Amino acid sequence: MEDERLADLAHLMRRAGFGASRDELEEYARLGYDAVVDMLVESESVPDVDADILERYYFGELFKIRVGEWFYRMLNSRRQLQEKMALFWHHVFATGLSKNEHMLSAANQIATFRRVGLSNLDEILNELSRDPAMIFWLDNNENRKGEPNENYGRELLELFSMGVGSYTEQDIKMASRAFTGWTFTQPIPLYPHGYYPAQFVKREDDHDNGDKSFLGASGNFDGEDIISMIVRQPATAVFISRHLYNFFVADEPQVPAWPIEPPQDPEAIRTLVASYFASGGEMREVMRTLFKSDFFKQARFAKVKSPTELVMGVLKLVGTYRTLDPDLMKYADVTALMGQELLNPPTVEGWHTGREWIDGGTMNERVNFAVNEVGDASKPGISETVDRIEADAPVSPEGLVDRCLELAGRLEVGEDTRAALRTHAGAGGDLDFASDEGRERAEERVVSLMRLIVSTTEYQFA
Amino acid sequence: MARPYGLLRAGFPFHKTLGMRRLTNFPIDVAVGREGRLYILCRQEGTAAMIRKYTVEDEDLGEISKHGDGEGKMKWPACIIADSEENLYVSDEAMHRVISYDMEGEHRGTWGEHGSEPGRLDRPAGIAFDAEENVYVADAMNHRIQKFTKDGEYMLGWGGHGCGPGEFDMPYGVAVDDEGFVYVADWRNDRIQKFTADGEFVFECGGSGSGNGELNRPSGIDVDGHGDIYVADWRNDRVQLFNHEGRYVQKFLGDATLSKVSREYMLTNASPNRMRDMADLEPQKYLRRPKSVAVDENGLMFIPDNGSYRVQVYRKEAIPLTPQELAAPRRSPSLQQE
Numbered sequence: 001m002e003d004e005r006l007a008d009l010a011h012l013m014r015r016a017g018f019g020a021s022r023d024e025l026e027e028y029a030r031l032g033y034d035a036v037v038d039m040l041v042e043s044e045s046v047p048d049v050d051a052d053i054l055e056r057y058y059f060g061e062l063f064k065i066r067v068g069e070w071f072y073r074m075l076n077s078r079r080q081l082q083e084k085m086a087l088f089w090h091h092v093f094a095t096g097l098s099k100n101e102h103m104l105s106a107a108n109q110i111a112t113f114r115r116v117g118l119s120n121l122d123e124i125l126n127e128l129s130r131d132p133a134m135i136f137w138l139d140n141n142e143n144r145k146g147e148p149n150e151n152y153g154r155e156l157l158e159l160f161s162m163g164v165g166s167y168t169e170q171d172i173k174m175a176s177r178a179f180t181g182w183t184f185t186q187p188i189p190l191y192p193h194g195y196y197p198a199q200f201v202k203r204e205d206d207h208d209n210g211d212k213s214f215l216g217a218s219g220n221f222d223g224e225d226i227i228s229m230i231v232r233q234p235a236t237a238v239f240i241s242r243h244l245y246n247f248f249v250a251d252e253p254q255v256p257a258w259p260i261e262p263p264q265d266p267e268a269i270r271t272l273v274a275s276y277f278a279s280g281g282e283m284r285e286v287m288r289t290l291f292k293s294d295f296f297k298q299a300r301f302a303k304v305k306s307p308t309e310l311v312m313g314v315l316k317l318v319g320t321y322r323t324l325d326p327d328l329m330k331y332a333d334v335t336a337l338m339g340q341e342l343l344n345p346p347t348v349e350g351w352h353t354g355r356e357w358i359d360g361g362t363m364n365e366r367v368n369f370a371v372n373e374v375g376d377a378s379k380p381g382i383s384e385t386v387d388r389i390e391a392d393a394p395v396s397p398e399g400l401v402d403r404c405l406e407l408a409g410r411l412e413v414g415e416d417t418r419a420a421l422r423t424h425a426g427a428g429g430d431l432d433f434a435s436d437e438g439r440e441r442a443e444e445r446v447v448s449l450m451r452l453i454v455s456t457t458e459y460q461f462a
Numbered sequence: 463m464a465r466p467y468g469l470l471r472a473g474f475p476f477h478k479t480l481g482m483r484r485l486t487n488f489p490i491d492v493a494v495g496r497e498g499r500l501y502i503l504c505r506q507e508g509t510a511a512m513i514r515k516y517t518v519e520d521e522d523l524g525e526i527s528k529h530g531d532g533e534g535k536m537k538w539p540a541c542i543i544a545d546s547e548e549n550l551y552v553s554d555e556a557m558h559r560v561i562s563y564d565m566e567g568e569h570r571g572t573w574g575e576h577g578s579e580p581g582r583l584d585r586p587a588g589i590a591f592d593a594e595e596n597v598y599v600a601d602a603m604n605h606r607i608q609k610f611t612k613d614g615e616y617m618l619g620w621g622g623h624g625c626g627p628g629e630f631d632m633p634y635g636v637a638v639d640d641e642g643f644v645y646v647a648d649w650r651n652d653r654i655q656k657f658t659a660d661g662e663f664v665f666e667c668g669g670s671g672s673g674n675g676e677l678n679r680p681s682g683i684d685v686d687g688h689g690d691i692y693v694a695d696w697r698n699d700r701v702q703l704f705n706h707e708g709r710y711v712q713k714f715l716g717d718a719t720l721s722k723v724s725r726e727y728m729l730t731n732a733s734p735n736r737m738r739d740m741a742d743l744e745p746q747k748y749l750r751r752p753k754s755v756a757v758d759e760n761g762l763m764f765i766p767d768n769g770s771y772r773v774q775v776y777r778k779e780a781i782p783l784t785p786q787e788l789a790a791p792r793r794s795p796s797l798q799q800e
Binding site for chain 1: 555556731
């Protein structure tokens with residue numbers, strides 16, 4: 001029973017956060033699963049990271065600094081779901097530096113997702129529509145009265161809310177007209193004295209105040225009206241619910257396939273949609289429903305870890321970077337090599353997820369990274385793993401495998417994998433910690449087995 | 463040099479802007495050398511650390527590139543000071559040590575080890591010489607001030623975590639005046655504390671807030687020959703000036719113009735010039751997160767404008783007054799005009 005509780009919590013923290021140390025899991029177990037979910041969704045109920053410390057030591061505008069700061073939050077914030085929701089919305093509302101080239105706006109967008117990510121979808125879409133990085137990314141700064149640019153209006157409906165097939169081309173044109181004049185002030189350019197913020201501005205003289213017909217209604221609609229109508233649509237509730245299911249529960253086909261591929265668990269989607277409407281679009285309540293559902297609890301290891309989830313999970317496992325360190329920013333390159341360059345998704349569609357994270361090259365990167373990280377017994381998390389196993393001494397090879405799998409996040413492996421791990425662990429007989437020499441050998445065997453565990457296919461799943 | 467009885471503060475006008483992006487990225491501190499030389503310490507976007515050798519005339523004398531964690535390298539440099547021979551000393555918050563170079567950048571020595579015992583360091587920030595060129599170090603995460611010889615031999619220390627007199631919460635800047643008093647920017651307590659050379663508490667000023675004389679995470683600090691105290695009021699995006707008694711005098715919000723090198727650069731860049739033409743330029747003059755301040759013996763005040771890749775320079779205009787020129791102190795304000 002205790003094992004199951006810890007397994008549920010380990011699963012929860014992999015999905016609602018970026019993993020948890022054994023100590024953290026034991027603390028959460030004392031609270032109980034539902035209370036932990038409530039704490040996660042009521043993120044303001046726990047302290048945020050120490051912004052003083054973060055800003056004192058981590059400043060600058062380079063991509064790696066900003067991503068490094070985010071990594072620090074992912075690893076250390078007690079508001080784990082807040083960071084995970086920021087990543088979720090970054091997936092859905094993908095905005096890239098490849099075009100924008102304005103680091104300050106990119107970082108501000110993530111801060112906005114962090115701030116409003118668990119709020120009402122109406123508020124989230126309003127913030128998104130006022131976000132300079134998004135406005136520039138989808139050309140709404142070129143969306144002018146009499147000369148509409150439909151890029152943002154199209155993606156707002158297609159990729160950010162309703163999904164293909166639930167609106168018409170005419171709706172796109174009308175939505176675009178409603179967002180004319182939604183632009184930003186010209187920031188002072190980067191040279192010679194650094195980035196300055198762009199500010200949202202609605203230019204009344206460039207806004208189309210004519211009548212528009214949208215989703216069957218007519219009127220002099222502005223952008224807020226369009227969003228207000230969008231968030232009341234069943235299609236929006238279904239589309240966002242499917243995104244949530246894909247990101248937090250189990251891998252779905254890629255988004256372009258959704259019009260032709262039904263959800264793998266329609267009942268789960270119906271549950272999330274019902275929560276959406278019952279709460280008036282409050283993401284906090286939808287997430288509470290999701291994490292407390294049986295379909296979520298039964299979905300352990302049903303999705304491939306994104307590069308960010310893999311890297312953060314491994315760093316949590318080895319227990320490093322719990323204080324600020326300049327080296328943390330190097331992992332921005334690591335996730336990029338695995339196919340996820342944060343702040344720079346490949347297209348407006350975001351990253352393709354699930355098994356598309358994996359190919360020959362990225363698999364190599366993922367395994368090599370994890371093996372290298374856990375291969376250092378001096379790292380706090382590995383050292384603690386050895387200590388915990390020592391506390392159980394004498395430990396049989398079978399016991400060693402079970403304990404290491406448990407300490408690696410209660411990883412569940414297939415029989416073939418378990419047999420291979422037991423074969424590897426069995427080579428040295430029982431672990432003997434009685435002498436210095438014995439402890440040294442035991443430590444090597446623990447590290448060796450941990451390296452093997454993080455190389456397994458199963459470890460690629462969250 | 464004896465302190466004047468008083469000062470006729472004629473003004474403190476903006477003097478000039480130095481540097482630009484690429485040359486002086488994220489300047490975190492500046493050391494004043496001889497003959498107009500400046501050593502601008504750049505924590506360059508966190509991934510590189512270097513010292514830009516510069517002049518008050520906006521001339522680039524080259525860089526000393528030392529990023530890394532090996533011998534003689536720096537990773538998170540915080541503060542730079544120059545001794546009488548213009549050797550440079552840099553504190554490194556990541557490596558918990560102080561590194562010394564000659565003015566050409568040759569590594570001379572390194573001292574400091576991570577730890578909390580006396581003589582050890584945990585995220586050292588501000589450093590300052592006294593008249594004998596011993597080094598006071600703001601040992602931030604140990605919440606104390608420690609004094610070393612310039613070769614790193616531990617001499618004394620005081621402090622501890624707290625908010626009482628003589629206690630600190632992540633101290634940042636440290637300065638020594640010409641009478642040997644030590645001033646500490648007590649970062650997380652939002653105050654300045656003054657001590658004798660061996661750590662006896664004298665007074666404090668500041669307090670949390672954004673009003674005149676209040677502080678929000680004071681970082682760098684310096685004291686000039688008049689005893690005036692200059693504080694980089696980091697999160698309030700300004701520098702504040704207090705007199706020798708800790709009374710607020712005035713603040714500096716920034717008055718930057720384009721530096722000489724910036725103007726030359728912009729004249730060959732049409733696109734950003736157009737964007738500048740479209741932009742509200744009001745913000746470009748203001749300081750952004752200044753982390754330190756340094757004053758020289760000629761009355762120039764250098765503010766490394768951390769968020770804006772430049773150094774803003776002001777010039778003090780103050781005339782010493784004798785007791786005959788400055789009436790005795792009053793106990794209360796007056797409306798009488800004489």
